[in-house]
Amino acid sequence: MIQEGILRHAATRLLGLIPTLLLLITIAFFMIRVAPGGPFDSEKVLPPEIRANLDAKYHLDEPLLQQYFRYLGQIMSGDFGPSFQYKDWTVNELIARGFPVSATVGGLAMLLAFVLGTLIGITAALKQNTATDYSVMGVAMLGISIPNFVIAPLLILGTAVYAGWLPAGGWDWSWQRMVLPVITLALPVIAYIARLTRGSMIEVLHSNYIRTARAKGLPERMVIRRHAFKPAILPVISYMGPATAALITGSVVIERIYSIPGLGSYFVQGALNRDYTLVMGVVIFYGIVIIVLNFIVDLIYAWLNPRIRYDEAS
Amino acid sequence: MPLLVKRLGGYILCGLTLSLMCQNALAFKIRRGLGPEPDSIHIHQAQGLAAINLLRDLREGLVTFDEKGEPVPGQAASWQVLDGGRRYQFTLRPDARWSNGDPVTAGDYVRAWRRAFTPETAAATAGLLKDVLNANEVLQGSAAVESLGIRAIEPGILEISLVEPAPWILEILAHPVSFPLHSESIDNPLLAPVNGPYVLSDWTPRASIRLDRNPQFHAAQSVLADSVEYFPIEEPSAELSRYRAGELDITETIPAGRFGWLQENLSADLRVHPYLGTFWLGLNLKQPVLGHSRELRQALALAIDREILSKKVLGAGELPGWSVVPPGMQGYDPAKMLQSELSQEEREEMAVRIFGQAGFGRHEPLLLELRYNTSGVHRRVAVAVAAMWKQVLGVNTQLVNEEWKVFVNNRRMGVVTEVFRGGWIADFADPASFLDLFVSGNNLNSTFYGNSDFDMLMKSAQISSGGTRMEILARAEARLMEDVPVIPLYYYVSRHLVRPEITGYVDNIRDVHLSRYLRLITEKP
Numbered sequence: 001m002i003q004e005g006i007l008r009h010a011a012t013r014l015l016g017l018i019p020t021l022l023l024l025i026t027i028a029f030f031m032i033r034v035a036p037g038g039p040f041d042s043e044k045v046l047p048p049e050i051r052a053n054l055d056a057k058y059h060l061d062e063p064l065l066q067q068y069f070r071y072l073g074q075i076m077s078g079d080f081g082p083s084f085q086y087k088d089w090t091v092n093e094l095i096a097r098g099f100p101v102s103a104t105v106g107g108l109a110m111l112l113a114f115v116l117g118t119l120i121g122i123t124a125a126l127k128q129n130t131a132t133d134y135s136v137m138g139v140a141m142l143g144i145s146i147p148n149f150v151i152a153p154l155l156i157l158g159t160a161v162y163a164g165w166l167p168a169g170g171w172d173w174s175w176q177r178m179v180l181p182v183i184t185l186a187l188p189v190i191a192y193i194a195r196l197t198r199g200s201m202i203e204v205l206h207s208n209y210i211r212t213a214r215a216k217g218l219p220e221r222m223v224i225r226r227h228a229f230k231p232a233i234l235p236v237i238s239y240m241g242p243a244t245a246a247l248i249t250g251s252v253v254i255e256r257i258y259s260i261p262g263l264g265s266y267f268v269q270g271a272l273n274r275d276y277t278l279v280m281g282v283v284i285f286y287g288i289v290i291i292v293l294n295f296i297v298d299l300i301y302a303w304l305n306p307r308i309r310y311d312e313a314s
Numbered sequence: 315m316p317l318l319v320k321r322l323g324g325y326i327l328c329g330l331t332l333s334l335m336c337q338n339a340l341a342f343k344i345r346r347g348l349g350p351e352p353d354s355i356h357i358h359q360a361q362g363l364a365a366i367n368l369l370r371d372l373r374e375g376l377v378t379f380d381e382k383g384e385p386v387p388g389q390a391a392s393w394q395v396l397d398g399g400r401r402y403q404f405t406l407r408p409d410a411r412w413s414n415g416d417p418v419t420a421g422d423y424v425r426a427w428r429r430a431f432t433p434e435t436a437a438a439t440a441g442l443l444k445d446v447l448n449a450n451e452v453l454q455g456s457a458a459v460e461s462l463g464i465r466a467i468e469p470g471i472l473e474i475s476l477v478e479p480a481p482w483i484l485e486i487l488a489h490p491v492s493f494p495l496h497s498e499s500i501d502n503p504l505l506a507p508v509n510g511p512y513v514l515s516d517w518t519p520r521a522s523i524r525l526d527r528n529p530q531f532h533a534a535q536s537v538l539a540d541s542v543e544y545f546p547i548e549e550p551s552a553e554l555s556r557y558r559a560g561e562l563d564i565t566e567t568i569p570a571g572r573f574g575w576l577q578e579n580l581s582a583d584l585r586v587h588p589y590l591g592t593f594w595l596g597l598n599l600k601q602p603v604l605g606h607s608r609e610l611r612q613a614l615a616l617a618i619d620r621e622i623l624s625k626k627v628l629g630a631g632e633l634p635g636w637s638v639v640p641p642g643m644q645g646y647d648p649a650k651m652l653q654s655e656l657s658q659e660e661r662e663e664m665a666v667r668i669f670g671q672a673g674f675g676r677h678e679p680l681l682l683e684l685r686y687n688t689s690g691v692h693r694r695v696a697v698a699v700a701a702m703w704k705q706v707l708g709v710n711t712q713l714v715n716e717e718w719k720v721f722v723n724n725r726r727m728g729v730v731t732e733v734f735r736g737g738w739i740a741d742f743a744d745p746a747s748f749l750d751l752f753v754s755g756n757n758l759n760s761t762f763y764g765n766s767d768f769d770m771l772m773k774s775a776q777i778s779s780g781g782t783r784m785e786i787l788a789r790a791e792a793r794l795m796e797d798v799p800v801i802p803l804y805y806y807v808s809r810h811l812v813r814p815e816i817t818g819y820v821d822n823i824r825d826v827h828l829s830r831y832l833r834l835i836t837e838k839p
Contacts, residue, residue: 037719042361043739045726045758046438049453053436087354089519097519153551160559168559169552170545171521256549259556261520265548274719 006299013295021287025075028283029068032276039084039274058084071280080281085273091281094266098250099285101171102262105254106247108182110240113189118236120190121197122224125232128202137198143191152184152257169259181258185251189243193236201232230304237304241297245290249282342834344539344816347553347566351520351546357490358430358437364566368544369490371525371829373510376404376423376472377487381831383822385485389418389494389509389532390472399479399779404472411530412496412507420466422494428459430491439491442741445480478776481783485742511537511830520546525829533830538818542829557583557811564819564827565811570690573630576811583811586631587821590743591806592640593632595684595699596736596761597799598728603680609672610680611798614733615651616665617706618699619658624804627698628691631809635802638738638752639745639791642823646745646784649792651802662706669707676708685714686735687721695803696735725760736760736800743824745787746775752794763799 040046040054055061059070074081080091120140124133159180160168167177204210205228213223250264263282270278352365360369370378378388387393390404410418430437431452443449447463463475476483486492496507508514511533512525523544527537545562547553550569556562568576568584576584597614599605620634633641637648653661674680684700686692693715700711711733716724725734740747750756753772754764771790775783808825818831 035719037717037723040438041719041722041726043722045722045760047441047444047453048757049450049455050436050438050441053433053453054438057434057436085353086351086519087359088356094519153555156555156559161555164559168555168561169547170556170561171518257552259521259545259547259549259552261518265520272718 006302009298010295013291013298017288017291020291021284024287025072025280025284026068028280029071030064032271032274032279033064035271035274037274039276041274058082075280075284080284081277083275083278085269085275085278091277094278095263095281095285098261098263098266099248101260102250102264103248104173105178105181105185105260105262106244106250108178109185109189110244110247112182113186113193114236114240116186117190117193118197118233120194121199122201122229122232124194124198125201125205126224133198137195140191140194143187144195148184148188148251149253149257151187152180152254155180155184156257169257171258171260177258181254181260184258185247185254189247192243193239196236196239197232200235201228204228204232234301234305237297237300241294242290245286245293249286249289341540342538343541343543344564344829344832345543345545345562346564346829347557347562348523348544348546349566350548352523355514355517357426357493357495358435358440360490361438364546366490367826368523369493369510370488370826371510371512371542372508372514373490373493374531375487375489375493376406377484379488379824379826379828381818381828382820383824383826385488388488399481400476402474402476402483403467404474406470406472407532408470409532410509411532412509413513413528413530414496414507415530416496416507417469418494418509419469420472421469422496423472423492424464424466425497426493426495427462427464429495431459431462437491439489442486442489442491445476445478445483447475447477449477479779480776481779482742482744482746485744489741511828512542515541522546531830537830538833539829554811562811563813563816568630568809568811570630573809580811582814585810585812585819585821586807587825588633588640588642588823589739589806589808589825590640590642590823591737591739592635592638592748592802593695593735593737593804593806594635594638594800594802596725596731596734597801598731598734598761599764599799600728600762601732603682604732607672608797609668610674611801612653613665613669613672613674613707614682614703614709615798615801616653616661616668617709618702618801618803620803621658622702623695623698627694628804631807632804633807635804636795637791637802638794638800639748640805640823643743643745645781647788648745649788649795651795651798665706674707674709680707680709681712682709683712683714683732684735685716685721685724685731685733687718688715692735699803726757728760728762731760734760737806739806745784745791746772749787749790749794752799761799763794763797765793765797768793768797 038060040051046054052061059067062070080095082090083094086094120136124136127133156168159166166179171177210223210228213227250262252264252268254260255262255264266278266282269275270282348368349364350362352360352368353362354360354365355368355372357369357373360366374388376388376390377385380386389407389410391407393402393404395402406418406420412418427443429435430440431449433455440453448457448461449463451457452459452462465473467473494509508528511528511531513528514523515526516522516524523546525542525544527540528534531537545556547556550567553562553565553567554569554572557565597604597611604611624632624634636650636654639646639648641648653664656664669675684696686696696713700713703709703711724730738748738751749772751758752761752763752768753759754769768790771786771793775786775790778786808821812819815835816832817835818833819827
């Protein structure tokens with residue numbers, strides 16, 4: 001019964017994806033075209049004949065609406081087209097090469113942030129208003145407030161330039177090159193998750209059913225693990241959907257500081273270079289990732305929270 | 315020291331015997347920063363400096379650069395200049411080969427050039443070959459691509475015809491857009507046979523590009539670095555970190571604001587050298603205020619203290635600029651603004667005087683707009699210039715910064731611009747590459763300067779040669795600097811960090827440093 005409900009829910013959600021994406025594509029397409037300047041504007045103005053040839057090659061000489069429908073038709077077949085900026089690559093190739101890198105760094109950072117963040121949050125909640133609580137949460141506040149473009153160079157200076165333990169940047173899929181970016185990316189998320197966990201844990205610990213569990217004489221560890229953990233983690237789970245989507249699609253700051261070939265820079269570079277196809281490609285891809293992750297979060301949520309079941313709707 | 319002598323001895327021995335064993339004993343790898351990811355490694359698509367530098371290690375044209383960055387014969391063994399500089403006949407090296415062993419023929423050049431000029435290719439840099447016979451007609455589609463002025467007389471002899479004499483064409487022949495293409499290679503730049511000192515062996519976009527020595531290269535035995543690894547690193551401070559962590563041997567640049575620190579801490583590695591570029595403020599002469607009064611433009615130019623600008627505001631080795639053409643071009647002495655000889659005090663006095671003559675004064679302050687594209691350096695320059703104008707002339711300057719593409723678009727249109735950030739980095743070391751910008755009707759002329767005397771001088775320079783030509787060009791520049799369509803502020807410099815144990819990296823005005831000349835003189839610690 002439950003499974004059937006979930007399946008139906010999944011189907012509805014997937015159908016809902018189509019108008020959402022269409023809206024996203026339309027808005028993104030016209031917004032980037034409205035921006036002044038184009039992909040071929042540069043310091044050295046091109047001779048008009050060459051400019052005309054380039055415009056024709058990329059169909060930029062056609063009316064905008066015609067280009068829009070051409071683009072829609074093209075992405076129906078899963079083709080995001082050639083990049084204007086990186087002329088040897090198609091947008092599909094750039095995403096296919098960039099996403100695994102971003103997903104690895106972002107995924108590891110999320111894993112680290114989830115484990116450490118919840119541990120810190122629970123510890124702080126259990127020792128509420130003690131020195132441990134204050135110091136742990138104080139450090140967490142620091143993690144949120146210090147931007148990563150400050151932390152990253154400090155980490156590089158300390159561990160790479162002076163100590164020589166880790167490489168200062170670059171990418172070759174070795175764990176050594178992942179350590180610093182993963183830590184930098186995880187730090188603010190650890191702090192945020194710790195704060196979320198602490199808050200909801202404290203709330204849960206004050207609820208009636210926990211008092212009941214304790215009254216029944218269950219050991220404290222059992223109370224936390226069996227009864228308090230799941231409900232306390234719910235706000236963290238709903239935060240993790242969009243947060244994971246943001247992390248695994250790359251961060252432009254992290255990628256620039258550590259020279260990582262991820263997806264994040266394409267959002268910024270693509271927009272600045274008026275690389276129309278690249279911007280559209282990464283925006284659509286990001287949209288899909290968010291929708292999928294939110295869906296997964298919903299499923300986990302339902303599993304964790306007995307009050308939400310998708311068969312209710314039927 | 316003994317080690318050094320031994321290694322040098324080794325090189326000499328290598329040079330003599332060309333033995334494989336010897337080369338292996340000296341095997342070393344050079345790791346270079348590349349700046350941004352190259353936009354393309356296809357000779358007809360590459361536009362950015364990163365791509366062009368990379369292509370010059372992979373491929374070679376009729377002409378190439380020597381260690382000092384001067385043009386020398388590359389794939390051509392020799393050439394003859396005919397018809398008063400309108401026709402060039404090149405004899406190809408008999409040992410010029412593609413990396414797959416095929417000989418490089420004159421037909422490979424003809425095919426490549428025709429491809430570059432085909433509208434479907436849309437080669438953005440094809441404009442560099444505009445002096446070639448029928449180039450413009452072919453680009454416009456009014457002439458067949460076969461009519462282009464390039465012809466294979468024999469497999470080993472190539473003829474290039476020009477519309478007018480263009481002595482800089484030799485340097486253009488060292489630019490990737492003029493390189494040959496192997497007959498099978500057209501659509502796959504990654505697997506394509508190359509004819510340069512190195513072959514591409516691995517490319518991970520935005521991470522690293524690895525080149526290995528090309529044994530088929532005609533001067534392979536003199537290429538000492540077995541492999542070169544290029545790292546695209548967009549962020550200069552990230553590049554510096556990696557250099558300091560020992561992961562790079564040569565950087566593409568240095569981070570802004572770190573010049574003083576580097577001078578103190580890495581002075582043996584720091585290389586700063588004049589470069590083929592000038593930074594200026596352009597004045598849109600279509601705006602009535604700026605266009606009508608030459609005195610006003612001169613006053614604005616004189617009120618700026620370039621010493622303070624280059625030493626205090628920029629402070630990374632830039633040189634104060636008084637001309638459009640930067641110094642360092644062979645046989646040419648830039649025609650500076652005459653007032654550059656005066657002291658700054660005298661200049662400011664003069665500025666106030668002619669500002670008054672032009673009908674402006676403090677009682678009725680002039681309001682100007684200074685537009686620049688968003689960047690830390692440009693912002694600092696703009697703020698300083700505005701302060702100097704205010705102080706000396708009482709001019710109120712409104713600073714407008716715009717995102718890059720918006721800025722270049724506005725500058726090209728010339729509707730809203732008044733004073734704007736400008737400048738030029740030459741494609742080839744010839745004064746004409748700067749002065750041509752100001753010929754009436756040139757689409758790069760964003761000041762909309764138009765002067766028939768200047769145009770005529772440029773025209774007559776085109777049909778002269780040697781010293782006479784340079785003299786005429788200098789007269790044209792002097793004319794330009796009297797009219798002040800642009801206010802030159804400083805000359806660019808190239809900035810790199812190079813490990814002291816590397817030789818063969820000679821600072822030069824073109825800032826070209828082919829990897830084939832790099833050598834290592836000591837073991838790395």
